[in-house]
Amino acid sequence: MKSCSQARTLYRKMVDSHTVQILDEHNVLLYVDLHLMNEYTSPQAFAGLEAAQRAIAAPGAHVAVVDHIIPTHPAKPRVIQDPASALQAINLRRNCERHGIMLYDTNDERQGIEHIIAPELGMIRPGMVVLCGDSHTTTYGALGALGFGIGTSEIEHILATQTLVYRVASEMRIRVNGQLPLGASAKDLILHIIGSIGAQGARGYAVEFCGAAIDALSVEARMTLCNMAVEAGARAALIAPDKKTVEYVLARASDIDDDMRNRAVSAWASLFSDENARVEKEFIFDASEVEPQVTWGTSPDQTVGVTHPTPALESISSPMQQEAARRAFQYMGLAPGASLLGLPVQRVFIGSCTNARIEDLRVVAGMVRGRRVADGVRAMVVPGSGSVRRQAELEGIADILVAAGFEWRQPGCSMCLAMNDDVLEPQERCASTTNRNFEGRQGRAGRTHLMSPAMAAAAAIAGKIIDVRTFAN
Ligand SMILES: CC(C)[C@H](C(=O)O)[C@@H](O)C(=O)O
Ligand code: SF4
Numbered sequence: 001m002k003s004c005s006q007a008r009t010l011y012r013k014m015v016d017s018h019t020v021q022i023l024d025e026h027n028v029l030l031y032v033d034l035h036l037m038n039e040y041t042s043p044q045a046f047a048g049l050e051a052a053q054r055a056i057a058a059p060g061a062h063v064a065v066v067d068h069i070i071p072t073h074p075a076k077p078r079v080i081q082d083p084a085s086a087l088q089a090i091n092l093r094r095n096c097e098r099h100g101i102m103l104y105d106t107n108d109e110r111q112g113i114e115h116i117i118a119p120e121l122g123m124i125r126p127g128m129v130v131l132c133g134d135s136h137t138t139t140y141g142a143l144g145a146l147g148f149g150i151g152t153s154e155i156e157h158i159l160a161t162q163t164l165v166y167r168v169a170s171e172m173r174i175r176v177n178g179q180l181p182l183g184a185s186a187k188d189l190i191l192h193i194i195g196s197i198g199a200q201g202a203r204g205y206a207v208e209f210c211g212a213a214i215d216a217l218s219v220e221a222r223m224t225l226c227n228m229a230v231e232a233g234a235r236a237a238l239i240a241p242d243k244k245t246v247e248y249v250l251a252r253a254s255d256i257d258d259d260m261r262n263r264a265v266s267a268w269a270s271l272f273s274d275e276n277a278r279v280e281k282e283f284i285f286d287a288s289e290v291e292p293q294v295t296w297g298t299s300p301d302q303t304v305g306v307t308h309p310t311p312a313l314e315s316i317s318s319p320m321q322q323e324a325a326r327r328a329f330q331y332m333g334l335a336p337g338a339s340l341l342g343l344p345v346q347r348v349f350i351g352s353c354t355n356a357r358i359e360d361l362r363v364v365a366g367m368v369r370g371r372r373v374a375d376g377v378r379a380m381v382v383p384g385s386g387s388v389r390r391q392a393e394l395e396g397i398a399d400i401l402v403a404a405g406f407e408w409r410q411p412g413c414s415m416c417l418a419m420n421d422d423v424l425e426p427q428e429r430c431a432s433t434t435n436r437n438f439e440g441r442q443g444r445a446g447r448t449h450l451m452s453p454a455m456a457a458a459a460a461i462a463g464k465i466i467d468v469r470t471f472a473n
Contacts, residue, residue: 006277007274007276007278009274009278009279010144010208010238011146011169011208011236011238012171012277013270014127014129014146014238014271015028015030015166018031018032026168027165027167028165028166029163029166031129031162032061032129032131032162032164033128033129033130034061034062034063034123034128034129034130035061035062035063035130035131035132035158035159035162036064036114036118036130036134036137037062037063037065037132037155038065038066038132038133038134039064039066039067039085039088039091040069040088040419041134041151041152041155042092042095042152043088043092044152045133045152045155045156045159046091046095046099046159048153048156049159049160052160054160055160056099056159057159057160058162059100062099062101062102062159063102063103063118064095064096064101065103065104065113065117066089066104066106067112067114068412068419068420069082069088069089069419070106070111070410070420071410071421072382072409072411072414072420072421073410074408076107076410077106078106078107078410080106081421082421085419085420089105089106099159104117109386110385110387111385112383112384112388112411112412113352113353113356113385113411113413114132114353115136115139115140115223116353116384116385117385117387118130119139119143120385120388121387122253124140124249125143125145125253126245126246126271127144127267127268127271128140128146129145129146130146131147131148131150131154131164132147132149132150133150133152133155134149135230136149136227136353137149137150138226138227138229138230138234138236138237139223141226141229141236141239142222142237143219143241143248144238144239144240146206147226147236148236149230169205169235170204170205170280170281171207171208171279171280171281172208172234172280173207173208173210173273174202174208174282174284175209175210175211175283175284175285176193176210176212176213176214176284176285176286177211177284177286178213178286178287178289179212179288180216180287180290181287181288183291183292183454183467183468184287184290184452185221185363185453186222186225187224187293187354187355187433187452188290188291188455189290190224191295191303191451192285192291192293192303193232193283193285194300195293195301195303196283197232197283197301199231199232199233199301200232201232201233202232202233205234205235205281206234206235206236206237206238207234208239208279209222209229209237210239210240212287213287215242218359219244219245219248220358220359221359223357224354224355225237227353227354228300228435231301231435232301240271241268241271246265250265291305291306291307292305292306292451292452292454292455292468292469293305293306294306294449294450294451294455294465295437295448295450295451296332296340296449297325297328297332298324298327298331298437298438299437299438302325302328303450306340306341306451306466306467307341307467309337309338309339309340310336310338310339311325311337313325313326331439331445331447332447333427340449340465341464341467342465344429344463344464345377345430345449345460345463345464346376346428346429346430347378347379347380347415347429347430348373348377348378348379348406348430348431348432348456348457349379349414349415349416349422349431349442349456350364350433350457351382351384351409351413351414351416351433351434352384352413352416352433352434353384353413353416354434354435355434355452356382356383356384356385356433357384357388358388358392361383361392361453362397363453363457364456364457365401367457367458367471368400368401368457368460368461369400371404371461372404372405372461373406373461374460374461374462374463374464375463377460377463379406379407379460380406380407380414381406381407381409382410382411382414382415383409389411404460404461409422415432415442415443416436416442417441417442418440418443423442423443423446424442424445424446425446426443426444426445427445427446427447428443428447429449430442430446430447430449431449431455431459432451432456433450433451433453433456436450437449437450451465454471
């Protein structure tokens with residue numbers, strides 16, 4: 001293990017500051033500041049704890065939310081019809097009540113997708129270690145917090161001890177120079193990166209994003225970026241906090257008073273990688289080369305700039321990837337070397353912890369104002385949280401969307417994954433702002449094309465995949 005006196009990366013500083021004990025050359029006992037739970041991955045952990053008759057070490061350091069299984073139709077109050085899902089929600093409620101854990105329940109005004117409500121409710125601060133039984137916990141790196149997903153037995157360990165046996169990751173730096181061109185967003189940037197380094201390209205690494213293009217991103221856009229880093233296999237994603245981060249956090253962390261504020265801000269100021277800090281691997285990208293992306297396959301790295309054809313099979317050098325591409329083409333009903341432009345879509349989904357924040361919805365509303373969703377297309381906007389929904393209603397965004405023919409839903413994971421009522425029909429093609437395009441992800445035999453909110457909005461109006469840069473304003 002590296003010594004603390006060397007130049008350290010941001011990641012290393014975070015690990016060091018949370019190390020309760022060094023266990024061996026690779027593992028430490030890591031202190032966990034905050035643990036988030038959902039209804040899906042927590043039940044067995046509570047059951048294990050009860051079987052072992054162990055108490056929860058720090059109930060105040062856990063927060064729970066119902067998000068994956070929840071219906072998102074507009075009717076209130078929301079009632080989960082599916083008996084197995086309803087039971088998951090009941091169990092979560094019971095477990096939280098029993099152990100004194102804060103729960104954002106089905107009909108709580110603040111409910112939403114875990115990775116959207118935690119930052120917006122001021123729970124995530126720079127320098128924290130935040131864990132959750134969910135892979136997209138990497139999102140919090142956007143706020144300079146070390147977040148990553150954990151498994152059920154680890155959840156149990158955290159509940160019992162507030163610590164985690166943690167294998168320290170290798171480190172990668174992804175530097176993005178230049179500026180994103182018009183029409184390209186953080187979503188396009190991360191798809192571009194994943195397309196280039198591959199779905200396993202950052203496997204085993206904690207990735208730090210830096211460079212002018214990252215500095216220029218809003219905090220919400222940085223969340224989109226860090227959220228999807230896990231789709232390149234990253235074990236964590238980090239962006240050093242800057243003025244924007246500090247402003248974002250202070251505006252939401254209502255418990256930080258004036259006195260704490262100065263101490264917090266000066267502590268956060270040390271959260272950056274020292275100049276000579278070494279990482280195992282570095283990639284450099286030029287943001288000006290990023291085009292609006294569309295995935296053509298069943299893995300997030302199967303992506304192209306919208307004006308490019310899908311790859312020819314011969315252009316894929318690895319036999320395994322070639323086979324994966326062949327299978328993906330078949331599943332997606334597409335051919336190699338074909339254009340995606342003009343491909344009809346039947347569904348459009350704007351939502352998920354990747355792209356259902358207020359800035360995403362503003363972009364969509366700005367584009368669809370005064371227009372209509374194309375005939376034959378069912379388009380849905382699912383805000384990431386109750387607060388995003390209310391804000392969008394306040395700003396008139398909801399009215400614009402409804403007037404354009406979008407369904408305006410209640411918050412939840414929704415059609416990001418087929419675990420609730422919102423699913424694709426077999427063979428339905430969907431322009432989706434989500435993060436995974438795996439087979440069956442949005443419904444059995446459904447066909448998902450990942451893209452940015454702007455690209456999805458354009459597809460909704462055109463009824464087919466188009467280049468957002470040619471979308472008339
Ligand atoms: C259900 C949950 C465990 C899963 C995850 O870990 O990410 C889900 O949120 C997803 O996006 O696939
Ligand atoms: S919105 Fe999608 S990616 Fe995010 S937590 Fe829910 S299911 Fe997972």
